[in-house]
Amino acid sequence: MSDTSPIIVWIRRDLRLSDHAALSEAAGSGRPVIPVFLHDEVVDRLGAAPKWRFGLGVGAFAEALAGIGARLTLRRGTALEGLRALVQETGAGAVWWQRAYDPASQERDRAVKAALKEDGVDARSFAGHLLFEPWTVETKQGDYYKVYTPFWRAVKDREVPAALPSVSELRAPQRWPESDALADWAMGAAMDRGADIVGRYVRVGEAAAQGRLGAFIANGIADYDEARDIPAEDGTSTLSEPLTYGEISPRVCWHAGMRARQDGKPGAEAWLKELVWREFAYHLLHHTPRLETGNWRPEWDAFPWNEDDRRAEVIAWTRGRTGVDFVDAAMREMYVTGRMHNRARMIVASYLTKHLMTHWKIGKAWFEDCLVDWDPASNALGWQWSAGSGPDATPYFRIFNPATQRRRFDPDRRYVRRWVAEGQGQPPRTALDYFAAVPRAWGLSPDDGYPAPVVGLDAGRKRALDAYERRDF
Ligand SMILES: Cc1cc2nc3c(=O)[nH]c(=O)nc-3n(C[C@H](O)[C@H](O)[C@H](O)COP(=O)(O)OP(=O)(O)OC[C@H]3O[C@@H](n4cnc5c(N)ncnc54)[C@H](O)[C@@H]3O)c2cc1C
Incomplete structure (x- = not known):
């Protein structure tokens, strides 16, 4: 029976x-x-x-x-x-x-x-939750991949089955079980004043995610290659948020990207490659769970990272008060919207781990608290990549200069002005939102003066390079 x-x-x-x-x-x-x-x-x-x-x-x-x-x-x-x-x-x-x-x-x-x-x-x-189960992608030697480009080559032509249709009916049980009330869980309890502000920027649910994908494929993907590096532009899909909660599946995104590629949209391949970075992050996390908790390259355990998260410099970083405008704009963008542009993530992570010589775990933990698109694999890989301790990482001696980066990727200061109020006669609402979102105990006001740099960019760079050269691994 x-x-x-x-x-x-x-x-x-x-x-x-x-x-x-x-x-x-x-x-x-x-x-x-x-x-x-x-x-x-x-x-x-x-x-x-x-x-x-x-x-x-x-x-x-x-x-x-x-x-x-x-x-x-x-x-x-x-x-x-x-x-x-x-x-x-x-x-x-x-x-x-x-x-x-x-x-x-x-x-x-x-x-x-x-x-x-x-x-x-x-x-x-x-x-x-993924396009490719992490254990199904193997090198010729039967090992897992540690470098992105060969991983991409290994998966890019794989058959990805079509997405399943939406479920439209479920047979009900004779009696529904008792349920808690969602409001009683108070899942926003730790958000303090931020929830009202961040709530204006999030887009929740499956329909919103599909709408976002449709709009990006229609209007954004063609120029993705150039626009994705400019934080003031709306040049990326912003799908990391629904992807992390599974409000949209990677398979639906993949097929939309493939169709755009077939339609000859120039940015489509670059976007598909980003979806595969997400896969690569999970591939690595699955095979090396230490990606989340410790230096992926264990020799980095000997590096003199600063691990004190109460240092004034680190607090200035978390509060967007380092005196480096590109870094501060990015940290405030995250506090207000729960998101941060990818270029900005790379810059603030480089600044914390190199100019401030602070352990990446401190930055990773702050992101884990602030990002609405927090993803265990992409966040861990992003931090270890930026710090130089991870797989396929940017070398430690490659230190982003936030001032040069600002001139290159925010030449007209649109991004900085959007998020840093100090010094502007009539700051935009986005910049003021920051002061409405942060805890009152931080004592911040848009009328404060803009802080002097917590560390000179040249001095910080030199300190980091000296420590790197003195390392004995
Ligand atoms: C220090 C640091 C921390 C990060 N933390 C997170 C995190 O917690 N959650 C998160 O989703 N991404 C994280 N990233 C990766 C990346 O910044 C975001 O995925 C991207 O900014 C999301 O914007 P989007 O959806 O508009 O991306 P798009 O540019 O439209 O890309 C499409 C999708 O590809 C994936 N993707 C893009 N770039 C990356 C990448 N570098 N690594 C892995 N997947 C990628 C995302 O799922 C994204 O939604 C981090 C990067 C760094 C450097």
Whole structure:
């Protein structure tokens, strides 16, 4: 006799109805489907902005499910306890989910799968957060890739299956399980005054993500090659935010990029390559979980990084008060919007790890707290790449000069003026938003004078190079 028990679909970073393998397969089974989101040990550890933004995404996804007559059940507690309780309450015979690839999620998922199987539950994981499962891309020697370009060559012509259609119906269980109220979780509690401000800049949910992709393919991708380096331009897709919560799948993005390439849009190949940087980051994190926690090149453990995050220079960096206008504009952009332009991320990361000789882990942790597009793999790789301690990294002696970078990539100061209020008679709202978003305890006002540089650009560069030359590895 075929199994008619409900299937629990455990929703995580896959807040979408389209191209969702676990939901599609559950819908097609004809069995009742109970979508569940758990505020579990992994969600609990998220930084302030990503946790808040995740909460908005969960709310939007619950509405999307309601739109097809289903419900999202919310529970708080450890994943295994939460799922076991739901299996008991609903008589579910299966718990399905889409895979995650960061070490904390993988550890949780392995334990959950083993325990549920032991209980006799059909515990199953599906692909969907990546284009290529990290273990399926191998060098000729059977090793993982440590350098991006050969990784790109290995995957660029692979067949990527078409995206799955949107799920339009789920069979309801006889009785829906009790659910927590999302508001009671207060996922934005650590955002302080920032939530109201950042809330103006985020775009939440699957429909918004698809709209964003459509607009980028129609109007942005053709010029992507040139425009993507200019932080004042709207020259990139900004899809990192919905991608990290799975409001859109990488497969949908990939096929849209491929079609644009076939249509002869010049920037399409460069954009596809960026999607593959995301894959590469997960490939590395999967094979070398230390990417998140320690120097990927262990010899860097001997480098005299400064590890004190209470130093005045580091506090100035986090608060956008270093006196280096490009760096400060970028740090404020992140505080206000929850995002930072990629060129700016590279500059502030270089400045912190080189001019301020501060350990990349401190910068990584600040980003983890502030970015609404925080992604465990891309953030870790971005920091180690910038610091020189990572795979395929920029060499430590290549030190971005933020002043030269500003002249090159923000020649008319549009970006700096957008974010740095001091010294402007009538600062734009964006620049003033910063002062409305930061904690009052920081005591900042747009009427303050703009600070002198915390370290001279030449002096900081020399200090970093001297330390690098004195290293004994
Ligand atoms: C120090 C540092 C920290 C970073 N932290 C994050 C992070 O937490 N989350 C995050 O998503 N990206 C991170 N990045 C990578 C990159 O800056 C962002 O992915 C990019 O700015 C997102 O903007 P977009 O969506 O408009 O990208 P687009 O230029 O439109 O690119 C399309 C997609 O490709 C992927 N992508 C682009 N560049 C990279 C890259 N360098 N590495 C990995 N994937 C990439 C993203 O998924 C992006 O959405 C970091 C980079 C650095 C240098």
